[in-house]
Amino acid sequence: MPLARVHNIAVSLDGFATGEGQSLDTPFGHAGMRLMEWFFPTATFQGLSGDRERQEVSAASDPDDRFAAQSFEGIGAEIMGANKFGPPGWQQDPEWRGWWGEEPPFRTPTFVLTHTPKPPLEMSGGTTFHFLSATPAEALDAAFAAAGGLDVRIGGGPTMVREFLAAGLVDHLHVVQVPILLGRGVRLWDGLEGLEAGYDVDSVTTPSGVTHLTFTRR
Amino acid sequence: MPLARVHNIAVSLDGFATGEGQSLDTPFGHAGMRLMEWFFPTATFQGLSGDRERQEVSAASDPDDRFAAQSFEGIGAEIMGANKFGPPGWQQDPEWRGWWGEEPPFRTPTFVLTHTPKPPLEMSGGTTFHFLSATPAEALDAAFAAAGGLDVRIGGGPTMVREFLAAGLVDHLHVVQVPILLGRGVRLWDGLEGLEAGYDVDSVTTPSGVTHLTFTRR
Numbered sequence: 001m002p003l004a005r006v007h008n009i010a011v012s013l014d015g016f017a018t019g020e021g022q023s024l025d026t027p028f029g030h031a032g033m034r035l036m037e038w039f040f041p042t043a044t045f046q047g048l049s050g051d052r053e054r055q056e057v058s059a060a061s062d063p064d065d066r067f068a069a070q071s072f073e074g075i076g077a078e079i080m081g082a083n084k085f086g087p088p089g090w091q092q093d094p095e096w097r098g099w100w101g102e103e104p105p106f107r108t109p110t111f112v113l114t115h116t117p118k119p120p121l122e123m124s125g126g127t128t129f130h131f132l133s134a135t136p137a138e139a140l141d142a143a144f145a146a147a148g149g150l151d152v153r154i155g156g157g158p159t160m161v162r163e164f165l166a167a168g169l170v171d172h173l174h175v176v177q178v179p180i181l182l183g184r185g186v187r188l189w190d191g192l193e194g195l196e197a198g199y200d201v202d203s204v205t206t207p208s209g210v211t212h213l214t215f216t217r218r
Numbered sequence: 219m220p221l222a223r224v225h226n227i228a229v230s231l232d233g234f235a236t237g238e239g240q241s242l243d244t245p246f247g248h249a250g251m252r253l254m255e256w257f258f259p260t261a262t263f264q265g266l267s268g269d270r271e272r273q274e275v276s277a278a279s280d281p282d283d284r285f286a287a288q289s290f291e292g293i294g295a296e297i298m299g300a301n302k303f304g305p306p307g308w309q310q311d312p313e314w315r316g317w318w319g320e321e322p323p324f325r326t327p328t329f330v331l332t333h334t335p336k337p338p339l340e341m342s343g344g345t346t347f348h349f350l351s352a353t354p355a356e357a358l359d360a361a362f363a364a365a366g367g368l369d370v371r372i373g374g375g376p377t378m379v380r381e382f383l384a385a386g387l388v389d390h391l392h393v394v395q396v397p398i399l400l401g402r403g404v405r406l407w408d409g410l411e412g413l414e415a416g417y418d419v420d421s422v423t424t425p426s427g428v429t430h431l432t433f434t435r436r
Contacts, residue, residue: 013395013431014407015233177231177395179419179431183411189232193401201397205423213231213397 007071076150081160225289294368
C-alpha cells in the first residue's frame with residue numbers, strides 16, 4: 001500500500017514550524033532561515049539547488065542527509081498548503097508560479113490546497129501544479145490517483161500537516177527539532193494529544209545539534 | 219561563582235511540563251507519570267526512593283542516569299514553586315508536609331514560593347522547608363545565602379522555571395524531551411523567544427528515546 005509521508009518539517013523547541021509575519025521576502029516570517037540551517041549543507045539540498053547556491057556540502061551533515069534524502073525517495077505526488085506555494089495573496093497574482101522558478105524540485109504532480117482553484121500550471125522537469133479546494137482525505141485520494149502507485153508527500157506548511165495528522169491520514173512523519181525558541185508563529189503540534197499511540201517513535205540527535213524524530217504508523 | 223541550575227525537567231513534544239488537572243492523586247494531572255518514565259529505572263531515582271520502590275535499576279538507563287545524577291551534585295539549596303510542594307489548596311491544610319514523607323530527598327534548605335508564608339518545617343535528613351513570598355531574584359538571593367557557597371537548584375514546576383528563565387536568572391538548564399503529545403497542561407517554553415542566544419545548547423538522545431537538552435550560560 002502506498003503511504004502518505006511527511007518529511008523535513010522543522011520545529012523550534014517551543015513547537016513553531018514557521019515564524020510570525022510570512023511575506024514574499026520572509027517565507028518563514030521572523031524565523032528567517034534558522035529552522036532550515038541543518039538542511040543547507042546537506043548533499044540533498046545542494047543537489048536540489050544546483051548552481052544557484054555556492055555553499056559546499058559538509059561531511060558533518062551526512063547524518064542529517066540520511067534523513068533529508070528520504071524525502072525524495074519513492075514519491076509520486078505531493079500535496080502542499082496554500083502558504084507553501086506563495087506569500088499571502090498569491091491567489092490574486094496571475095503571474096505567480098511558486099517560489100521555485102521554472103524548474104521546481106518536486107518533479108511530480110503537486111496538489112496545492114486553496115479555496116480559489118485555477119487551471120493547472122505545467123512547469124519544467126516534471127512538476128505540474130494542480131490547485132484544488134478539498135478536504136485532506138479528498139486531496140489524498142487525488143494525489144494517490146496521480147502518484148502511479150508511489151507514495152504521496154504531505155509537503156506542509158505546518159497548518160496542513162497538522163490537519164492531515166488530526167485526520168489520521170499520515171503514515172510516516174519526520175520532524176526535525178531545532179534547539180531554538182521562536183516564541184511565536186505557527187505551531188505544528190496543537191490539538192494532537194496522544195498522537196504517538198498509533199506510531200513507533202524514534203529520536204536521533206546529529207552533530208548539527210538537531211534531533212530527528214520519526215513517527216512510523218504501527 | 220555559585221550557579222542557579224535547573225535539572226530533570228521533562229517536557230512533551232508539544233511543550234507541556236505537566237498535564238491538566240493536578241490534584242493530590244495526580245500530581246502531574248492527566249500526564250500521569252509518562253513524563254518521568256525515563257527517570258524511574260535510573261540508579262539516581264532508585265537511590266532516592268530506597269525501599270519504597272521495588273523497581274530494579276536498568277543498565278540501559280545509564281545514559282539517562284548521567285544526566286539525572288547531576289541534579290544532586292554540588293547543590294546547597296533548592297527553590298520550588300507552590301505547586302511542587304503540594305496539591306492545590308495545601309496552604310489551607312496545617313498537616314500538609316510535602317509529597318515526600320518525613321525524609322525528603324532535598325537534604326538542604328528548600329525555599330517554597332507561596333503567597334501565604336508560614337513558619338519553617340524542619341524535616342529529617344537535612345531538609346528544612348522555608349515558605350516565602352518573593353520575586354525570583356529575591357528568592358534566589360535568599361537561597362544563595364543559605365547554600366553555603368554551593369549552587370542553587372531551581373526545582374520547578376514549569377511555571378516557576380519559566381519565570382526564572384524569563385528573568386535571566388538561570389545559569390544551567392537541563393530539559394528532558396519526551397516524545398509524547400500531551401495536548402494540554404502547563405507549558406515550559408512560552409514567552410522565551412531567543413532564549414538560546416545566551417547559552418550553549420547541547421542535545422543527546424538516549425536509548426530510552428528521550429532527548430536531553432542542556433543550556434549552559436555563555
